Amino acid sequence: MATTAQGILEAAIPAALAKAGLTLSHKGKVRDTYILPNHDDLLLVMATDRVSIFDFVIPATIAGKGEILTAMTIFWLTEVLPGSLAHHLVAFGNEIDLFLPPTLRQSGVLRKRCIVVKKFDMLSVECIVRHYLTGSGWASYKEHGHVCGIRLPDGLHDGSQLPEPIFTPTTKALEGHDEHLPTADVIAEHGTWLTTKSLVAFQAISQFAESRGVLLADSKFEFAKVGTLADEVGTPDSSRFWDSAEWAIANESGTSPPSYDKQHLRNWGKGFGIPKLDPCNSDDQDYVRKLFVPPLVLQETSDKYHAIFQRLVGMALAEFQQMWMDIHA
Template sequence: MSAPLIETELSGLRLLRRGKVRDVYEVDEDHLLIVATDRISAFDCVLPTPIPRKGEVLTALSRFWFRKLEGIAPHHLITTKIEEMPQEVQRHADSLQNRSMLVRRAEVIPIECVVRGYLAGSGWKDYQRAGEVCGHLLPVGLREAERLPEPIFTPATKADEGHDENISETRMADLIGREMTQRLRELSLKLYSAAESYARTRGIIIADTKFEFGRDADGNLLWIDEALTPDSSRFWPVEEYRPGSSPPSFDKQFVRDYLESLAWDKRPPAPPLPDEIVNATTARYLLAYRLLTGDEL
């Protein structure tokens, strides 16, 4: 196994931003290079310990979903093959192989388009406290991890650092307009429903996920960033799913659960992860990829 990639420095390419996981470079005025590192974040903190092969899984799974669901939403992905990228990218092939996407440049719409199909995480906590999730009033008596009567759209503001903030659709409309809000809600629900139906046939429940969108130079709406990965979604095994308790996960909830067991106040600096947690997380990400795609990475 190659050494985990924590950070990139690519000469000849201008670094636009370094996110919690991805480094984004300008290739030219129409194209960007998105590099998925092996960094992992939890509770809005980047952890000091990387997860080997994580960036490979995020890239390959995003490629899979973008291609599979492009009939629902056009996307920004051009290629993940280094040999098909410009020469200035190819000369960094050793560090970029299997973890890079050449994409169409887009103006990012600053909203996290979250769809929840099951009652979990912060949604479960909100329901216990108020009987609703992000303004959606839900039936009485639902259990933890229970499937919702229908998926709900719960937008949030985007934050490169610190906490995303859940917002109402009314607030979303104030920020980006009523028509765009409606388009993004409908598109997000369609993408989630199609992905969730397919994933169930592969033994995985997608409990919730988030989508991001942008506009290209011609004003066309594009699905951008990552697509239904273990970083952006909550994955549960169908065979072990039981409403009433938190199911085991194929995503970074495994890391969150470990961190919850520590006396950590969830403020930087985050604690390091022990080897057994790191190795088990890598194994979960690889298994999620294999189950969903039918291929070994």
């Protein structure tokens, strides 16, 4: 199989990268990270089409998902977030060729789903910012009346807008579920900068989204120990986006609206009891791996990802790849 130009097929990417001398540093639920030869301070991060729900990687892929995650991260980092907020992005699109071995250059597949980033020691904290009460935040509020130790007003419901965005950190579990951490403890350990930078990133994305009729309910950010923003930013995997008109209707009835993400897949997974399973249990992992995901569920999920991309960015994915990433194949 050819390993130049358009010759690298997605399924063959790991073998092609290994043959070219790239070493797999980390394999996540969705992203694979590689060490670049002759660039000790840089990494190649590839977003795949894998998808996870309830901390299980599902035995199916969402066509084009990795390309959307990559393009959205590029959009927020280069166009929307303030320049004062340092980030890890070094190269994207055709510019990644400058850091790749010759046999991997001019690959549309790699250019569409890979970015070159600075290598950092990362904090073992996921920085969640919430402006609306839902998900695990809603579950904590129902049980305790607070989220990560932040006391909230009485009488809120799933989908309620909070008086202001709040910083609600969690653990970054390699396996199993992330757990809420007391906000005050995280600030005491790492400093107020972590809250400040998380809120700056959230507010920038939120304000831009609102100009497109979209609400940012909550979002996850990750930072290096030196304070640099890293990992994905503002994607349907890391952020919960709602249509503002749909939220207004849902709010009248005390519920939350549908989100532009993998909610169709989560609903399917609930039917098979996946939320009640333990990701650290091998029997549960085997059970999930044997499930069949209906093509319609996958297509509906893909449609949601493409819809929120086009609505926020203002153009279709292929157009963005041509105009912003200089990819013409």
